[in-house]
Amino acid sequence: MEAFFWxxxxxxxxxxxxxxxxxxxxxxxxxxxxxxNIVGTTTxxxxxxxxxxxxxSMLLDVALVYGLLNFxxxxxxxxxxxxxxxxxxxx
Amino acid sequence: MKTAQASTLLFxxxxxxxxxxxxxxxxxxxxxSLALGAWATxxxxxxxxxxxxxxxxxxxxxxxxxxFASVIMAALQVAEVVLDPRMPIDPVVISHRTSFTxxxxxxAYANSITLTPGTLAVDVDGNTFHVHCLAERFAxxxxxxxxxxRIHRVFEE
Amino acid sequence: MISAVDIRNAxxxxxxxxxxxxxxxxxxxxxxxxxFYARTHAATKCDTVGAGxxxxxxxxxxxxxxSTLKIIALAGLVLLSSPTIGHALARAAHRTxxxxxxxxxxxxx
Numbered sequence: 001m002e003a004f005f006w007x008x009x010x011x012x013x014x015x016x017x018x019x020x021x022x023x024x025x026x027x028x029x030x031x032x033x034x035x036x037n038i039v040g041t042t043t044x045x046x047x048x049x050x051x052x053x054x055x056x057s058m059l060l061d062v063a064l065v066y067g068l069l070n071f072x073x074x075x076x077x078x079x080x081x082x083x084x085x086x087x088x089x090x091x
Numbered sequence: 092m093k094t095a096q097a098s099t100l101l102f103x104x105x106x107x108x109x110x111x112x113x114x115x116x117x118x119x120x121x122x123x124s125l126a127l128g129a130w131a132t133x134x135x136x137x138x139x140x141x142x143x144x145x146x147x148x149x150x151x152x153x154x155x156x157x158x159f160a161s162v163i164m165a166a167l168q169v170a171e172v173v174l175d176p177r178m179p180i181d182p183v184v185i186s187h188r189t190s191f192t193x194x195x196x197x198x199a200y201a202n203s204i205t206l207t208p209g210t211l212a213v214d215v216d217g218n219t220f221h222v223h224c225l226a227e228r229f230a231x232x233x234x235x236x237x238x239x240x241r242i243h244r245v246f247e248e
Numbered sequence: 249m250i251s252a253v254d255i256r257n258a259x260x261x262x263x264x265x266x267x268x269x270x271x272x273x274x275x276x277x278x279x280x281x282x283x284f285y286a287r288t289h290a291a292t293k294c295d296t297v298g299a300g301x302x303x304x305x306x307x308x309x310x311x312x313x314x315s316t317l318k319i320i321a322l323a324g325l326v327l328l329s330s331p332t333i334g335h336a337l338a339r340a341a342h343r344t345x346x347x348x349x350x351x352x353x354x355x356x357x
């Protein structure tokens with residue numbers, strides 16, 4: 001089973017690298033943000049896989065914080081690009 | 092009442108996170124979730140935050156399995172489109188007027204649109220939803236108002 | 249002789265393989281599809297199901313303890329956040345004037 005999990009983890013990491021190509025290519029800023037968000041989701045799953053393989057439940061907490069940050073960062077970046085500001089009602 | 096609900100939820104989350112039943116940890120958890128719950132209800136939630144009757148909550152729970160099924164259907168549909176070498180898409184943006192009276196139904200509607208096959212809620216303008224469809228054939232559920240009626244049954248009655 | 253552990257491992261392998269496959273489809277969509285909105289379709293749907301299925305596989309493998317509850321909380325987080333992100337980014341793109349790609353235009357030119 002451990003070999004299988006290693007396979008899944010490496011497969012997901014390769015996926016993440018392909019997504020990084022989209023973040024590089026764009027063409028719009030939104031494409032880049034979306035690609036980075038997908039990379040973040042992939043990383044989250046990889047972290048959980050690593051937590052099980054290494055038997056370190058601490059990595060689950062890292063994954064949880066990673067997921068929450070990923071969400072907040074994506075929403076904030078999208079909102080900032082849309083309105084040009086970070087708080088208050090939209091103009 | 093809302094504070095109590097929020098605090099209970101936060102405390103459950105605390106228990107999952109800490110995985111400890113020591114008195115100190117429990118006490119800290121209770122104190123933190125009460126404080127955060129009180130703060131959240133005062134500053135984070137809008138005045139007309141959704142309150143669900145028992146009936147609506149039950150219907151919402153019944154709606155969740157349907158949602159799961161449609162999420163999987165949606166993913167399969169997108170997979171079919173993406174993996175097809177010809178990539179048979181012809182995107183259109185349609186507008187659909189609804190008659191919702193509560194924000195919670197609008198949120199549920201937008202999320203349901205996003206999670207059903209081939210459609211993506213793009214913008215909400217009062218009660219008009221702008222929906223991006225990968226192809227016109229995906230738009231039928233929204234254009235006929237089927238999805239709207241289902242949300243209506245859950246939240247508006 | 250098939251034991252409970254074998255069944256658990258089989259379920260884990262199947263769910264994880266399905267999840268990884270959906271991730272692959274999401275990635276291919278992100279690279280192949282012609283415009284931002286179409287890419288959002290692929291990214292939000294395929295990755296939600298992919299992550300959900302993979303996390304479910306890992307939860308099944310782990311058995312029932314506090315870590316499993318954390319994994320389920322993570323799955324809930326992904327399930328809630330990815331349609332929200334898709335919607336937020338699509339709205340931002342719409343309002344900043346990213347025009348949707350149309351097949352008809354391409355045919356005309």
